[in-house]
Amino acid sequence: MMRLDKLLASSASISRTQAQEAIRRGRVTVDGEVVRLPEKKVDEKAALLLDGKPLTYEKYVYIMMDKPAGYLSATEDTRDPSVTELLPEDLRKRSLGIVGRLDKDTTGLLLLTDDGELNHRLTSPRYHMDKLYDATLDLPAEKKDIEIFASGIEFSDFTAMPAKLEIGEDPHRCLVTLREGKFHQVKRMFEKCGKKVVALRRISIGEVEIDGSLGPGGYRRLTDKERDSLLFACGLKK
Numbered sequence: 001m002m003r004l005d006k007l008l009a010s011s012a013s014i015s016r017t018q019a020q021e022a023i024r025r026g027r028v029t030v031d032g033e034v035v036r037l038p039e040k041k042v043d044e045k046a047a048l049l050l051d052g053k054p055l056t057y058e059k060y061v062y063i064m065m066d067k068p069a070g071y072l073s074a075t076e077d078t079r080d081p082s083v084t085e086l087l088p089e090d091l092r093k094r095s096l097g098i099v100g101r102l103d104k105d106t107t108g109l110l111l112l113t114d115d116g117e118l119n120h121r122l123t124s125p126r127y128h129m130d131k132l133y134d135a136t137l138d139l140p141a142e143k144k145d146i147e148i149f150a151s152g153i154e155f156s157d158f159t160a161m162p163a164k165l166e167i168g169e170d171p172h173r174c175l176v177t178l179r180e181g182k183f184h185q186v187k188r189m190f191e192k193c194g195k196k197v198v199a200l201r202r203i204s205i206g207e208v209e210i211d212g213s214l215g216p217g218g219y220r221r222l223t224d225k226e227r228d229s230l231l232f233a234c235g236l237k238k
């Protein structure tokens, strides 16, 4: 159960004050009846109409974006453009959190959600959520690099967990699977092997893969199946 003005504001992407006014003016029905009390507690699943138009309440939103190069995975920045600028007004208002930031020049799968617990679990190494990256290198990767990645690399500030490195047919292209996401981690791991990452793209997080039809800067809501796969993998759904 939830206050009607809160439910309406969230479902219609309007302010709480606008919602209260609409309710008082009799523009809102709940399960077919006009309700004029903004504070009335209603079921989140009730049929809610504003001016006769049905609204659906989303407790949380889950967005995938194909992050373009040149954008920061930050919610705001004064100089550089941020990925949230690519979202429409109604989604920007929801103050979505970014799941596992990508560097400014990195492209590919970025998840944004206001489900704080899922965000936390997706980025915590405790839940073993695989993140897959496609890395392009300046020099060809070598067999010994696979061992280096698998053994867990020691840095001055942290020791990387064992990671999987797969060398492509063109050895300048590699797939890297990580279960954590420290700052510049993929780039720093290749640096330890004497190679420089010249392009980096995140392909997947858990079972959720980047939708190739989105294109740079494109976004969409996760399907129920994609969302549930993440919730399930993080122990938030049975």
Ligand code: URA
Binding pocket: 101, 102, 103, 104, 106, 181, 183, 184, 185, 186, 187, 188, 200
């Ligand atoms: N590793 C990096 O080095 N950069 C990213 O953006 C993500 C992982």
